[in-house]
Amino acid sequence: MTDAPHDPTAALESVVRKEWGRLTSLLLAQFRRLDLVEDALSDAVEAAARRWPEDGVPDNPAAWLVTTARRRVVDRLRAESMAQRKAPLLVTDAERREEGTRTMADPGDLVEDDLLRLVLMCTHPALASESACALALRLVLGVSTHDIGRLFLVTEPTMAARITRAKKKVVTAGIPFAVPAADDLPERLETVAQTAYLAFTAGYAPGSGPDLLRAELAGEAIRLVRVVLALRPGEPSLVGLLALMLLQHSRRDARVGADGRLVLLDDQDRSRWRRDEIDEALLLLSEPVLTGPISPVAAAYLVQARIAAEHATAATPEDTRWDRIVGHYDVLLELTPSPSARLARAVAVAQAAGPEAGLEALEGIEIAGSHRVDAVRAELLVRAGRPVEARDAYDAAIAVCRNESERAHLVERRDRLDA
């Protein structure tokens, strides 16, 4: 850790940000106590915040934290043994091998990595996907419970309770701290990708009131993918997903206007899109692993990334190749038919072939509880010169829209019809 900053606060922030998951997994592999390890590591970070300004930043900050955390765990274990309490331990694959109960694949097929074990444990399919997200952000990245709560628009105590429940399920149900056989690994990594994407989209799900978008927290989901991709380079679902996330994330500064409202794609100041992120995504999309046979999940991320790339590479809205985007949506709908994708395709059709064609493509799409189909219909009816029907569609959209700033936008558009 020769590049550690000398400023204690910065040094601590940096080591927590870079090493939290590795330290957690190290402690879990040693003690197998999910209930103690996270608290012990948090205590160690608190101790560092007190001690480092006085004693100076240690030569190896990560080793200092893990040693301190280890001591806390040992203290707790000692107290428990005096009270003759026996807490359940995590199941690990080391233990499975010892018991010789499992026909293990050739050890060469297994990735021996505690951090990967931690990621796979947090994102196990037996956990509810939102719980898996929360657990991964907390244990792998060290994101605070407060911030995870903000991401999912719940209070900190609610999120803390959710994380505690998830940890209890892991230990009680026997979700292993283990890497599965090589055959099962790609599918598990797809679950990791889906978990990360859920966290990402949560950051862009419009909240109520001032916390409209939580883009910086969506950025943590990108970090999660980077961590796993570093462990499994070239995994197609993760490469495709990272490209998709980067392209969507690159527009964050242009998405909310000075008045705090959402700015639609067409109206965004494209000079405020992050070029470096777009370039990285385009490079990822040209990776050779994506040209080979890939799973439907990976293919779905890839085609969504290609759609986003069409927007990212158009200098102006008028330059957008809507014909190609319609083609991408046709591929996507074959992979994963969903009303949202059909809606987006209808928008693309309208851009490529005019509002009447778009309205036709909109036929039969229903998204329960959402204003979006009616909002799109209203826009297309305006463009098609059918204001009376457009007004009805706006009214329908406004009636179900729950997001303040989006509703304000719809009301403004409707009232403009009368002007």
Place this chain on the structure above:
Amino acid sequence: MKRYVLLLAYEPGGWDDASEEVQQTFFDAHHAFEEYVASHGRRLASGALADADTATTVRHVDGAATVSDGPYVETVEFVGGYYDVELPDLDSAIEAAMLLPPSYAVEIRPTVLIEGYEHA
């Protein structure tokens, strides 16, 4: 090793009318499950349950024990059998459960030790 009870739920009926071939596919699936458990852990107990309409439920209502006809929850699917097994972890329990007949919903429940409780 962890201990799990696997509760097998399915829509009742149909077994007696099923052809021998169909019944054999169920037996084969159970055999595959049992072999998996034997090679990865062990089976402590198992049982097929008679139909839910033969169930009797005892519960306390307003302080008095009452006996009633039928299971404690009325649903479409009923627990029709169980396995009590020891397996290394949830992954192996899931792998084993996937071997059982596809018409089942299999609930995997870890068992817990109640601290302080000793058998009489």
